[in-house]
Amino acid sequence: MIENVRHPVEDDHPRVVAVLVDWWDGIGGETGDRYRSRLLPRLFFQHFTDTSYVLDLPGGELGAFLVGFVSQSRPTVGYIHVVGVAPRLRRTGVGAALYHRFCTDTAARGVREVHAITGLANRRSVAFHTGLGFTLRPGDTEVDGLPLHRDYDGPGLDAFTFVKHLP
Numbered sequence: 001m002i003e004n005v006r007h008p009v010e011d012d013h014p015r016v017v018a019v020l021v022d023w024w025d026g027i028g029g030e031t032g033d034r035y036r037s038r039l040l041p042r043l044f045f046q047h048f049t050d051t052s053y054v055l056d057l058p059g060g061e062l063g064a065f066l067v068g069f070v071s072q073s074r075p076t077v078g079y080i081h082v083v084g085v086a087p088r089l090r091r092t093g094v095g096a097a098l099y100h101r102f103c104t105d106t107a108a109r110g111v112r113e114v115h116a117i118t119g120l121a122n123r124r125s126v127a128f129h130t131g132l133g134f135t136l137r138p139g140d141t142e143v144d145g146l147p148l149h150r151d152y153d154g155p156g157l158d159a160f161t162f163v164k165h166l167p
Contacts, residue, residue: 002097008054013045023084066098078106080116107166120158134162
């Protein structure tokens with residue numbers, strides 16, 4: 001299935017934005033939905049496509065996506081901005097395969113560590129990232145024993161932050 005992965009094009013923008021609410025199962029309520037709707041402006045599908053990926057399923061259905069980039073300020077750092085996997089494809093290895101592809105492709109460009117974040121309410125994402133070898137970075141407080149950054153992206157937008165060191 002992962003053989004149908006390609007780099008996104010600008011025309012993929014509406015397809016990806018359309019799944020942001022449904023694929024996150026309403027995590028964070030209306031505030032979470034509003035936040036997610038602003039995560040992916042069209043510019044990501046114009047300027048960050050060579051380190052981003054889309055999985056097309058037979059019939060043209062969107063199966064998964066990963067939007068990431070190499071930091072311009074810190075070229076040895078890659079950043080995974082947003083990842084989504086269709087609910088019926090979760091726990092099939094699709095998400096892990098997209099992360100692996102990002103890490104492999106960016107390592108070839110000199111990236112030595114990959115960063116990612118997830119919101120306070122998305123504990124499934126915390127388990128996913130740590131299962132892939134990411135570690136939680138120290139925060140300014142703890143929630144359930146996990147290091148959290150309060151107001152990371154603005155008032156009320158707390159986040160867990162991760163890093164994975166590449167060989």
